Amino acid sequence: MQITSRMREYWQKNLQLTAILLAIWFVVTYVVAFFAVPINQVTFLGFPLAYYIGAQGALVVYVAIIAFYARHMNKLDRDYGVAEEG
């Protein structure tokens, strides 16, 4: 089957979304871990902040990233007419 320019555009959009979400994943995981000592000076809900992010905050962000990706891609599939039948 021929790959149309519209399909290429769909793939580009997918790559863009993947890159943005991966950047968020990188920040909450690695940037926070890199600056954990200063970040931990801040208190949040009674927790040292870096501890809180590692124990809960990052996990919530991970779930949100995956949920957003699933919703967005499932919509993109339909918009570009590449969704599965049924």
Next chain:
Amino acid sequence: MASKTGNSFIDNLGRIYGLFTGGFLLFVVVLAILEQLGLAPKIIGWVFLAATIGLYALIGVISRTSDVAEYYVAGRRVPAVFNGMAVGSDWMSAASFIGMAGSLYALGYDGLAYIMGWTGGYVLVALFLAPYLRKFGQFTIPDFLGARYGGNVARAIGIVAAITASFTYVVAQIKGAGIITSRFLEIPIEYGTWVGVAGILVCSMLGGMRAVTWTQVAQYIVLIIAYLVPIVWLSYRLTGVPIPQLMYGQALAEIAALEPVLGVTKPYAQPFVQMSQANFIGLVFCLMIGTAALPHILMRFYTTPSVREARVSVGWSLFCIFLLYFSAPAYAAFAKLEVYKHVIGQAIANLPAWVTNWGNLGLITIKDDNGDGILQVAELTLNPDAIVLATPEIAGLPYVVAGLVAAGGLSAALSTADGLLLTISNALSHDLYYKMIDPSATTTRRLMVARTLLLIVAAIAAYVASTAPSGILVFVSWAFSIAGAAFFPALVLGIFWPRATKEGAIAGMLVGFGLTLFYVLTTSGFMGLPKYMEPWFGINSIAAGVFGIPAGFLTIIVVSLLTKAPDQEVQALIHSVRYPNLEPERA
């Protein structure tokens, strides 16, 4: 074969598992009442383990099948939510259930590397693998390597890496199941191990992936109830609010206030006191990539009905795992506070009952080094397993809750072992036997080979588990680096970089797998091996993938650019996995 009951079963899943959850809670309440009426703890232990294993066996028998697609991928009819629950229990092992809180207790902030690593990896599964593997739609991970990188060499390396990563992991699960059964049934551990294996086989032999899926969903329900009940109760007792995940911030503050008083030199919530920052970040990286490369997890995404459902299913998977992982630090913090407040600084003759009870079982060690009769911080050693197991007693809960926790731990061990054994025996029966040795085998013969191999692999794993020294448990943490370095670069580049060639992938997998194994064996001192080599940049063997994973990527890229670009057939395959509606061009 869509069995006659198949579709009405799928339509009624919510009702069936709702009833199951209600029935299980009722069972716990009835046992609690019987305990108050004088039922002996030993009998409660037996009833709990017999009832849960019996139930899983029943599901296993009901889900028996003689259809290949049912056996390998549960007929690809598992809705996103239920696949999420199955991934959750497939993923969370005895180590997650019982050991995780203990590691956090010992490591404080640095233990969070496990929490972040083992959840953040699912972001990679969602963005890079699950939807594309589902679209590819075969049976195993070596299947994808075989199709994308033309032929049996890539497939064979995939088989070896899948078995290496899964086998030591399954041995640890069987050992875990053996420890729990032997402790609660009061039988020798060798017998406990074989009881555990019987419990695993009865779930998977007759129905393969289909039976494993539906037992894993039930096992998830049992393990999450068992994990949350004691900690919610404890939080309510200590703080008046039954939401431990929010309330342990207060416990952390009290711990920090007590530390200088008790002479603790490594503050609990302070980063990088137990491991260096480089090791922490490296470990998070390896655990994440490894999570996104373990075949027993990835193959679960073949079982959803569509690409759409596969995407949603990763979200449910992580949510199910999240419920346990964001509670584990609460277990650790409350236990730490309890120890600092009521155990340290007390007269050794006068310690709380739970310390003495678990001390008698060898999980807590007390040594009065300075002979003053008062317990100091350095004089108390807790086995990591003691935290979750002792929490019901710390909270002053009846014995039935301890039975519940044991049943939860056993469910976690059995469900993970089910998934792993299936991965190993499928790599042998589907990839090695059917795809490489005898492609003309009939369906009946393929399933007979699959079941026989499952039995043989289970027996070997049980034998190793009952004889191996406990040092083998360490190997589990290396499985992540090994799987990550062997699979992740080849899988991701296979989907996202059309130029990746067969030669590149083969070289990359060999380099990644080989370098990681080499680093682990030469720097860890594992099983009495001499430490042949100083660690590079001070990186521990547990984060060996820090070197292996980039080396794998680099090798694939360099070798691919030096070899001839893949042909038209491979390009068509890549297009078909990228666009959900494209039919693959197959004969």
